[in-house]
Amino acid sequence: MEVLLGIDMGTGSTKGVLVDTSGSVIATETVAHSMDLPRPGWAEVDAENLWWREVCGISTALMAHMPSGAVLAGMCVSGVGPCLVLCDDDLRPLRPAILFGIDTRAAAEIAVLTAEFGEAEILERAGTLLSSQAVGPKLEWVRRHEPEVFDRATGWFGSNSFIAAKLTGEYVMDHHTASQCDPLYATRDYTWNLPWAQRICAHLPLPRLVWPSEVVGTVTAQAAAATGVPVGTPVAAGTVDAYSEAFSVGVRRPGDQMLMYGSTMFLVQVIAEYHSDPALWTTAGVERGTLALAAGTSTAGSLINWLQGVTGGASFEELVAEARDVPPGSEGLLVLPYLAGERTPVFDPQARGVVAGLTLRHGRGHLFRAAYEGISFGIRQILERFDDAHSGARTVAVGGGLRSPIWVQAVSDITGRLQLIPEQGIGASYGDALLAAIGTGLVPADTDWAKIAREIKPDMRNRELYDDLYATWRELYPATKEQVHRLSGQTTG
Structure with missing residues (x-):
């Protein structure tokens, strides 16, 4: 019996799974963690003492569940991204990893690089305008603000490529992750954008580019001792967790979409031809030679958690019950869910939350429902850009937020989309196991383990109401932007 090991290092936890070649789950392990927020606008993780330590712990635990006589045929690790990990020759991180778009420290560097290379040229070559999601400005930030770290570094990594290097000693980066390292990668050509990459990376070598399912090396003796994984086990490159999760639920053909309900919302859509949009991220896909569009919000489930805390700490179930008693449209209450700025499509770190239409009649249930509806209006705005x-x-809908029936129904009602809910909800680690199975040749490249368990259909009775509210919701951000920016200057984060 041949078994695959998949591990994903997410925002709130690291998860691992053992799977056989039919996609049947043998065992799972999860370790919760949190990111560090040392300053306003900063989001970091200790790559060595959190990511690597948890990969070692989960690998060791899962190896104890190997069936008698089974062989570990391959492994793959995904992680949050795009991130920046700077290391020395011994793969020691020289500073905490700088996380994806929720870390907004490089605003000045975004402006500098955009002025240097040109906005139109960046969009044409990289497929995406520079934002807090891009790795290039984060590299530039370290070079300008921590020159001693930058000068000592001999390699730079994403979360999954750091683990791949720890496991195999290989210096690689998967094409998808590289395509989010704007403006270092030429997405249309699937290669490094050498003039700009060499300008920003300076003395740092560019990693060898591979596709996520490619076997990049085998587990070394040193890594085997730390992880419990046998020496010589093949390791596939892996990729950013959201894309591995999309892969795990069969989002693989042009027009396929994934909505990930989490602390933020993340959306992926596979496209047939190269397309750039200043409000979206154009990226390489998971499979060789494919393309995708992506978008992400800065809050989603985190907004619901915040509301739960500031409205008295009622249980989630109580709040759902109260919100269910509120009719669709929240009786004229609208929420801009920008409590941590916003990524797609406004890309404004100074954006802030707005509640409009509040009256003495509105209660906690109204706020709770209106927050879900505000998030859903944002999803509609993004999906309309995807359709272009x-x-x-x-x-296909995935993520922990699916446990809220109000949220998932609001998304279908507001967007008009039928949502498919997969049977297997493990997430990116399941996709990692499939990538390892494909990369080692144990299953054909078109193998799909996903099975759909249920559907969420839009309630067309609410369509006209939500169309009217959506039109008003779209007016709120431009109408309040100037005032909100002035207010954001009065806060410390």
């Missing part, structure tokens, strides 16, 4: 590239043909 390739009409969505199939929408």
Whole structure:
């Protein structure tokens, strides 16, 4: 019996799974963690003492569940991204990893690099305008603000490529992650954008580019001792967790979409042809030679958690019950869910939350429902941009937020989309196991383990109401932007 090991280092936890070649789950392990927020606008993780330590612990635990006579045929690790890990020759991180778009420290560097290379040229070559999601400005920030760290570094990594290097000693980066390292990668050509990459990376060598399912090396003796994984086990490159999760639920054909309900919302859509949009991220896909669009919000489930805390700490179930008693539209209450700025499509770190239409009649249930509806209006705004590239043909929903019936129904009602809920909800680690199975040749490249368990259909009775509210919701951000920016200057984060 041949078994695959998949591990994903997410925002709030690291998860691992053992899977056989049919996709049947043998065992799972999860370790919760949190990111560090040392300053306003900063989001970091200790790559060595959190990511690597948890990969070692989960690997060791899962190896104890190996069936008698089974062989570990391959492994793959994904992680949050795009991130920046700077290391020395011994793969020691020289500073905490700088996380994806929620870390907004490089605003000045975004402006500098945009002025240097040109906004239109960046969009044409990289497929994406520079934002807090891009790795290039984060590298520039370290070079300008921590020159001693930058000068000592001999390699730079994403979360998954750091683990791949720890396991195998190989210096690689998967094409998808590289395509989010704007402006270092030429997405249309699937290669490094050498003039700009060499300008920003300076003395740092560019990693060898590979596709996520490619076997990049085998587990070394040193890594085997730390992880419990046998020496010589093949290691596939892996990729950013959201894309591995999309892969795990069968989002693989042009028009396929994934909605990830989490502390933020993340959306992926596979496209047939290269398409750039200043409000979206154009990226390489998971499979060789494919392309995708991506978008992400800065809050989603985190907004609901915040509301739960500031409204008296009622249980989630109590709040859901109260919100269910509120009719769709929240009786004229609208929420801009920008409590941590916003990524797609406004890319404004100074954006802030707005509640409009509040009256003495509104209660906690109204706020709770209106927050879900505000998040859902943002999803509709993003999906309309996706449709400009390739009409969505199939929408698969994943993530912890699916436990809220109000949220998932609001998304279907407001967007008009049928959502497919997969049977297997393990997430990116399940996709990692499939990538390892494909990369080692144990299953054909078109193997899909995903099975759909249920559907969420839009309630067309609410369509006209939500169309009217959406039109008003879209007016709120431009109408309040100037005032909100002035207010954001009065806060410390």
